[in-house]
Structure formats: structure tokens, C-alpha cells
Amino acid sequence: MISNDLLKGTLRTIVLKLLADNGRMYGYEITKKVEELSTGKIRLTFGALYPVLHKLEADGHITTETEYIGRRVRKYYSLTEVGRSGAQQKLDEFFDFVNTLTYVLKPSPA
Amino acid sequence: MISNDLLKGTLRTIVLKLLADNGRMYGYEITKKVEELSTGKIRLTFGALYPVLHKLEADGHITTETEYIGRRVRKYYSLTEVGRSGAQQKLDEFFDFVNTLTYVLKPSPA
DNA sequence: ACAAATATATAACATTGTTATATATATGCA
DNA sequence: TGCATATATATAACAATGTTATATATTTGT
Numbered sequence: 664m665i666s667n668d669l670l671k672g673t674l675r676t677i678v679l680k681l682l683a684d685n686g687r688m689y690g691y692e693i694t695k696k697v698e699e700l701s702t703g704k705i706r707l708t709f710g711a712l713y714p715v716l717h718k719l720e721a722d723g724h725i726t727t728e729t730e731y732i733g734r735r736v737r738k739y740y741s742l743t744e745v746g747r748s749g750a751q752q753k754l755d756e757f758f759d760f761v762n763t764l765t766y767v768l769k770p771s772p773a
Numbered sequence: 774m775i776s777n778d779l780l781k782g783t784l785r786t787i788v789l790k791l792l793a794d795n796g797r798m799y800g801y802e803i804t805k806k807v808e809e810l811s812t813g814k815i816r817l818t819f820g821a822l823y824p825v826l827h828k829l830e831a832d833g834h835i836t837t838e839t840e841y842i843g844r845r846v847r848k849y850y851s852l853t854e855v856g857r858s859g860a861q862q863k864l865d866e867f868f869d870f871v872n873t874l875t876y877v878l879k880p881s882p883a
Numbered sequence: 884a885c886a887a888a889t890a891t892a893t894a895a896c897a898t899t900g901t902t903a904t905a906t907a908t909a910t911g912c913a
Numbered sequence: 914t915g916c917a918t919a920t921a922t923a924t925a926a927c928a929a930t931g932t933t934a935t936a937t938a939t940t941t942g943t
Binding site for chain 1: 919920921922923924925929930
Binding site for chain 1: 782
């Protein structure tokens with residue numbers, strides 16, 4: 664399992680990237696996808712995921728459609744145009760962060 | 774500048790690694806070193822740094838020596854044995870995190 | 884003399900995540 | 914048929930950690 668502290672701040676990026684790749688997704692599906700892609704090392708909690716999804720919606724990055732699967736409500740989330748460029752920006756930021764930190768934390772010379 | 778959100782959770786790792794490489798350091802020196810190594814992209818704030826240093830000391834990862842430079846107090850921090858293995862563990866965790874997240878966020882195939 | 888750099892530290896506040904809890908339907912198996 | 918598990922969304926109490934503001938004091942360069 665990846666330390667939860669490190670994951671902080673990457674949740675938005677993960678969600679936006681998954682939606683960019685997969686079109687529309689629903690919350691539960693997102694948690695499963697992350698678990699699958701990370702081979703179980705990353706497990707999103709609902710208490711973190713839903714507030715982020717609602718915030719992204721309030722900020723105009725994603726839109727929702729509610730559908731019924733049988734009698735059960737399912738809420739699909741998709742990126743808006745703003746969300747699409749936001750996703751790219753977040754990804755650039757993440758890789759910039761990794762490059763910088765990797766340099767700072769590189770094995771010592773002496 | 775690196776997004777502050779991403780930096781969360783890496784501060785301890787940075788501090789431990791710097792102390793592992795440089796022997797003893799004082800707070801102000803640590804902030805300057807990080808700025809230097811990151812070419813200005815990472816700037817530690819004192820409000821974050823000192824609580825972390827105090828916490829690491831309380832947890833037995835570092836010890837302190839106070840010296841006077843002229844009339845000014847300077848407080849040096851150095852790793853204990855526990856801190857040294859803690860540093861390595863944090864580094865391993867960080868690179869594991871990067872590898873996993875890089876895979877999750879890798880450019881989409883389709 | 885004055886500004887900027889050096890140097891440590893705490894408090895109020897904001898953000899973001901975890902854990903616990905609530906609610907409800909669908910599926911697999913004995 | 915009944916029960917456990919998986920599917921599915923959501924909120925609230927709490928914890929951790931960082932930012933911004935503030936306080937204090939010495940040293941160096943102009």
C-alpha cells in the first residue's frame with residue numbers, strides 16, 4: 664500500500680486523468696479502476712472521493728448524468744472542456760513535481 | 774513553483790534525506806538547500822519546517838545541538854540511528870509511490 | 884543609519900484526507 | 914429462502930499537515 668500522506672494532493676489528478684481516458688465513469692467504478700491500475704496499492708476511500716467529485720462539479724470541471732440501473736441510481740461523471748485542460752495541467756504539474764523531487768532526493772554523491 | 778498540495782507528505786522525507794547527506798544542518802540552512810537543489814521550485818516555509826523538526830526530534834529521529842554564532846543561537850539537527858533507517862524507508866516509499874502513480878497516470882493508449 | 888539577510892518559533896486558519904455511519908439494491912451460494 | 918458479499922452514493926466527526934501572519938533578535942552590506 665502507498666502511504667496515504669503521499670497520495671494527498673494527487674486525488675484530483677487521478678480522477679481527472681481517469682475521466683479523460685475513459686469518458687464517463689461513476690464513483691464506484693473509479694475506485695475499482697484505481698485499485699486495478701495500481702495493482703491494489705492505491706485504494707481510494709469514498710469519504711475522499713465523493714467530496715472531490717462534488718467539488719470538481721461545483722468548479723465546472725465535470726458534469727453528471729444520473730441513470731437507473733434496475734432500481735439503483737448510478738451517477739456518471741464526465742469532463743467538461745475546462746476539466747479536460749485542467750486534467751492536462753494537473754498531469755504536467757505532477758510530472759514536474761516528480762522530476763524536481765527526484766532530483767532533490769537523488770542518491771547522494773559521497 | 775511546485776504545487777504545495779503535492780509537496781504535502783514529502784516534507785519529512787526531504788528533511789531526513791538532507792540530513793542523511795549533509796550530516797548536521799540547521800533550519801535556515803535546510804530551506805536554502807532545498808531551494809538550491811530544486812532551482813527555486815520548492816520553498817519550505819518555516820511554519821511547516823519547524824513543527825516537523827520538533828516532531829522528528831520528539832520521535833527520536835533527530836537530535837539537536839545548540840551553538841552560538843556570535844551572539845546568535847543556532848540549532849543543529851542530526852540523524853539518530855532510527856532517523857537514518859527512517860530516511861531510507863521514506864525514500865523507498867517515495868520512489869514506490871512515484872512508480873505506482875506514474876503507471877496510473879501514464880499516457881492513455883487509445 | 885537603514886535595509887536586507889540571517890535565524891528560530893508559535894498561533895490562527897485552511898485544506899484535504901480517514902474513519903465511522905447511514906441507506907439501499909443486486910448477486911451468489913448453501 | 915436466507916444470508917453474506919458486492920454494488921452504489923453520501924455525509925459527519927475527526928486528524929494531519931501545511932500556509933499565512935506574527936513575534937523577536939542579530940548580522941551584514943551600503
